[in-house]
Amino acid sequence: MTKVLKCSDLTPGCNFEIRGNSEDEVLKKAGEHAKTAHNMQNMPPEVLSKARAAIHDEGQSTKKATA
Secondary structure: OOEEEEEOOHHHHHHHOOEEOOOOHHHHHHHHHHHHHHHOOOOOOOHHHHHHHHOOEOOOOOOOOOO
């Protein structure tokens, strides 16, 4: 299943979406996007951790349910 990362989950206002066949592929593409669009030469560990947590299967909601 295709994995998706919405940049807006990490950087409000950026509507770029990254898709890949694996989490690693998405993270690699996210690193390239961070360099070109956000002037971030290296993703700090905390950003990488947030990006990894925000990756989801295509069609799956990223919103957490509240009870």
